[in-house]
Every structure is written in structure tokens, then in C-alpha cells.
Amino acid sequence: MTKACTFQLNRRCVDLRGDDPTESLLRWLKRQRLAGTKEGCADGDCGACTVALVDTDEHGRPQYRAVNSCLLPMGALPGRQVLTVEALSHGATELHPVQQALVDCAGSQCGYCTPGFVMSLFAGYYGGELGDGTTEGNLCRCTGYRPIRAATEVLALQPAAEDAFSALLREPADLPAGELAQYFSPLTVDAALALKAQHPQAAWVGGATDLGVELSHGKPVASAFIALDRIAALQTLDVAADVVRIGAGVALSQIEARLAGLFPALDQMLPWFAARQVRNRATFGGNLGTASPIGDLLPVLLALDATVHLHGPDGPREVAIADYFLDYRKTARAADELIVAVTLPRRNGSVSASYKVAKRQTDDISIVAAVFMLALDADRRVVESRLAYGGVAAVPRRATTVEDFLRGRRLDAATVREAQALLREAFQPLSDHRASADYRRSLCANLFAKFVAEHLPETLT
Incomplete structure (x- = not known):
């Protein structure tokens, strides 16, 4: 009997029939x-x-993508190809160029983190992207990064x-x-909606990075899943003169x-979102x-x-982001609806920036995240403003009272001070192990002042 090929690991067919779709690839590899x-x-x-996961770029061409196997459920793997560090060398004497460079x-030194660095560099080596960002999602406790950076520079000088x-x-x-037990991977929106009708208890899954953390920690999860990462209609990213439409399935790294350069606030927030391997799936x-x-x-x-x-x-419908968040993890999206895209209007003449304050700037939950957009007229009066915050309420919130205060006012030092006073009273955040409510209120005010000082310093003279 011919062995069924559920997915390919290191160029060999693997039959996953009977395997748990919620087991992580990492734990599965250890069992092998x-x-x-x-x-x-x-x-x-x-x-x-x-x-290294074989995926596709925006043009549909195959590429290697470095991903965390601890966050990748086995249910996501049918039909896919994965390479681990065992596949790279030919015996003990003929190393892959990435391994040889290291x-x-x-x-x-101790070598525990080395396979992860090897696989991140492997993806960068064949993708033509070799620099400090290639391994920014890999931590090393003993070697330090200078020799790893040196190896990256060596690889960057030679063609793949x-x-x-x-x-x-x-x-x-x-x-x-794909399908593995109750983990479904449809190819179209219609097929996904049909599966949801058949399995109303199933949870939508994007890149499975959140799901991977829950599974890793043994938290209760849904009894079935409908993954959206193979739906081509969700992978599109269209840039027009007045608007950008981002498909819900586009990875953050893409x-x-x-x-890059279109929305400064987005540019500034994405690097702090998580490690590169997470952004490759999220x-x-x-x-x-x-x-x-x-x-x-x-x-x-x-x-x-x-x-x-x-x-x-x-059918389809649109919801303004201001109307989307209703309560803690409750939104205007119905349980049987899926997110297909987000559109961002392109506005000339405005200034925007984002800030994230956390105990660890990367790979940590925000104490407060703040994003500001201001548009001024020739007299430095505020024509339009949006002051948005995360971590200060049960939902992400805009400081609408402060926006109303700013509208029509000349932006100067006195206006900024008054806005800061209002921002300290705009929200009623909680105190927790990350920060006190008073600290969060201070951040709301001080981050706005920082934004004006960094991006509109002429208004303070």
C-alpha cells in the first residue's frame, strides 16, 4: 500500500493520518x-x-519563510513543505554554506540557539535578504551577536x-x-463560509500565532478550526492613489x-509587533x-x-473602524462573518507616528500603545486629529474629547500642555502587574507631547 503524503518534511512524504492537529510542529518533531x-x-x-516553511511571495513565487515551529499547529501542514536543520548538511563533513559561515x-558556543539562527539565515540566504533583520527574531545568550553578524555579512557577499x-x-x-481531523484549510471565501455553516463551533484561524501560544500553554481552545491562510483572495495588497487595501491574510512581514514609507505610524509599529518569525505568519x-x-x-x-x-x-459589508470595537474582545463582526480586508485612506499633509511602551520593547504586551495623526493649516491650527490608544480601556480607544479640544486651535506649547491635562483624565485604565493606572495616564499625556516635540517641533517655538 502506497504511503499517504500529508506533507513533506525534509523532502520526504509524511502521513499525518491519526495525528493531533493541535499539536505543535515542535513537539511533533521531538516525537520523531x-x-x-x-x-x-x-x-x-x-x-x-x-x-523553514515553503510559502509564496506576493507574486505567487515559492520562497522560504522562517517560522516558529512552537506556534505552528500540525493541522496547518497538510500539503505544505517544511525543512529543519537536519536537512541542510551532507553528512558531517559537507556543511551548508550557512552552517559553514557560522x-x-x-x-x-553552547550551540542551543544555533539551529534557529541557521534556519533564519537559510531563509534569508535563498531570499536575498541578509542583514541584521534576518535574525532579529533569534536570541543568543552566550555568543553575542558580533560573530553572527559577521557570518551574515559573509553570506551577503556570495550568491545563493x-x-x-x-x-x-x-x-x-x-x-x-487541507484537512486534518477538525482543522480545515479551504481555498476560497465561499468554501470557508460553507465550512462555518457546517461547523458553527469552529474558530477562524489566520496565521495561528495566537492559537499556537494557547496550545503551547494548554489553554482550552475551540473543537474545530477553519484556517484562512490558503485563500488567495485574502492575500492581495492593492496600493491606489487614494487608498490601500490590505487583504486579511497578508503576513505582517510582507x-x-x-x-514601507506609505504610513509612518504603521512603519514604526510593525517592528515592535513581535519577532520576525511571528510576523512571517501573523x-x-x-x-x-x-x-x-x-x-x-x-x-x-x-x-x-x-x-x-x-x-x-x-454577503459583504463594511464597518468603519470607529464602530468596530464594542466591548472587551467583542466587535461588530458576527460569529459567521470573516474579515476579508482592511482599507486605509492615503492623506497628504498629515503627520502621524506610533509609540509602544513595554517592559521589553519587542515580544511583549504593551503597557500603552499610542498612535497620533495631526493635520495643520498654514497658521498651524489643527484641522484634523486622531489620538488613538491601546492598553487604557477594554477596547482600543480614541481620545475624542481631546480631539474636539484640539480642532481649530493653534498648536503651540500652551495647547500641548492643555491637551496633556485632558489626556490624563481621558481614560480610566486598570492597574496590573505591568503598570499602575496613574502611570498609564501619564503615558497618555507624555507620549502626545513627545510626538509633537519630535514631529512638529516648529510649533513649540
Whole structure:
């Protein structure tokens, strides 16, 4: 009997029939005695468990994408190809160029984190992206980063080898619809909605990064899942003269690269969102769908006046971002609707910026996230303003009372001081183990002053 090929691991067919779709790829690899992929944090923070997933770029061309295996459910793998560090070398004497560069530059000491660095560099090596950002999602406790950076620089000076790994990227990359137990991966919006009608208890899944953390910590999850990461209609990103439409399934790392320079506030927030491997899977739609009050992208959407595009059994509809958040993790989206896109209007003449304050700036939940947009006339009077915050209420919120105060006023030092006083009273945040309510209120005021001082300093003279 021919062995069924559910997915390919290191170019070999694997039959997943009978496997748990909610088990992480990391734990599954350990059960297969593939010990090269290490478990450090199981949260997507350290990068020790990095593997290379064959995915596609915006043009549909195959590419290697470094991802955290600790956050990747087995249910997401049918039809996919994954490479681990075991696949790279030919025996003990013929190392892959990435491995050899780390050896030559003394980029490893205890070696525990090294396989993760190897796989991140492997993806960058064949993707033509080698720099400090290539391994920014990988942590090293003992080597320090100088020799690892040196190895990256060595690799950047040589063209990628023509080998079996580059040949793999020339193979067709079309993904079939997938199913493993109660984890479904449809190819169209209509198919996803049909599955939701058949399995109303199923949860929508984007890049599964949030789901991966919940599974890693043994938290209760839904009994079924409908993954949206294979739906081509959700992968589009269209830039027009007056608006940008971002498909709900576009990975954050692709948004970071393809929209660079268009929305400064988005540019500034994305690097702090999470590690590179997380951003390679996490999506705009996923961050919006979870509706966390400390979701880093949500204040950005509020400040940029986004529109959310939904699709359900009754067809498509639009919801202004100002009307989307209703209560703690409760939104205007119905349970049987899915997010298909977000549109951001492009406005000339405005100034925007974002700020994230956290105990660890990356890979940590915000104490307060703030995003500001101001438009001034020739007399420095405020024509339009949006002051959006996360971490200060049960939902991401705009300081509308302060926006009303600013409208029509000349922006100067006195106006900023008055706005700060109002901002200290605009919200009633909670105190928790991250920060006190008073500290959060102070941040709301001081971050606005910082924004004006950094981006509109002429108004303070």
C-alpha cells in the first residue's frame, strides 16, 4: 500500500493520518526524534525552534519563510513543505554554506540557539535578504551577536548556491485544500463560509500565532478550526492613489516590506509587533479578529481611519473602524462573518507616528500603545486629529474629547500642555502587574507631547 503524503518534511512524504492537529510542529518533531529543532520558550520569543516553511511571495513565487515551529499547529501542514536543520548538511563533513559561515566566524558556543539562527539565515540566504533583520527574531545568550553578524555579512557577499534547495523553489507551489481531523484549510471565501455553516463551533484561524501560544500553554481552545491562510483572495495588497487595501491574510512581514514609507505610524509599529518569525505568519486580519485591547496594530487602524471589510452568509459589508470595537474582545463582526480586508485612506499633509511602551520593547504586551495623526493649516491650527490608544480601556480607544479640544486651535506649547491635562483624565485604565493606572495616564499625556516635540517641533517655538 502506497504511503499517504500529508506533507513533506525534509523532502520526504509524511502521513499525518491519526495525528493531533493541535499539536505543535515542535513537539511533533521531538516525537520523531528530530532533536535539532530546539525548544526555548514555546512562546515565539526566542527563535530556537525556527524551521523553514515553503510559502509564496506576493507574486505567487515559492520562497522560504522562517517560522516558529512552537506556534505552528500540525493541522496547518497538510500539503505544505517544511525543512529543519537536519536537512541542510551532507553528512558531517559537507556543511551548508550557512552552517559553514557560522563555523568560520565562531558564531556558536553552547550551540542551543544555533539551529534557529541557521534556519533564519537559510531563509534569508535563498531570499536575498541578509542583514541584521534576518535574525532579529533569534536570541543568543552566550555568543553575542558580533560573530553572527559577521557570518551574515559573509553570506551577503556570495550568491545563493544552485543546489537542491534553490531547485525546490522552482517547483509549483500551489497549495491544495487541507484537512486534518477538525482543522480545515479551504481555498476560497465561499468554501470557508460553507465550512462555518457546517461547523458553527469552529474558530477562524489566520496565521495561528495566537492559537499556537494557547496550545503551547494548554489553554482550552475551540473543537474545530477553519484556517484562512490558503485563500488567495485574502492575500492581495492593492496600493491606489487614494487608498490601500490590505487583504486579511497578508503576513505582517510582507506589509512591512511592501508598504514601507506609505504610513509612518504603521512603519514604526510593525517592528515592535513581535519577532520576525511571528510576523512571517501573523496577519492583519488575525490581529483585528482577536480584538485584544492591547493589540499593537489596532490603535494604528483607529488613527488612520481604517475601514474593515467583512463577508458572511448575507454577503459583504463594511464597518468603519470607529464602530468596530464594542466591548472587551467583542466587535461588530458576527460569529459567521470573516474579515476579508482592511482599507486605509492615503492623506497628504498629515503627520502621524506610533509609540509602544513595554517592559521589553519587542515580544511583549504593551503597557500603552499610542498612535497620533495631526493635520495643520498654514497658521498651524489643527484641522484634523486622531489620538488613538491601546492598553487604557477594554477596547482600543480614541481620545475624542481631546480631539474636539484640539480642532481649530493653534498648536503651540500652551495647547500641548492643555491637551496633556485632558489626556490624563481621558481614560480610566486598570492597574496590573505591568503598570499602575496613574502611570498609564501619564503615558497618555507624555507620549502626545513627545510626538509633537519630535514631529512638529516648529510649533513649540
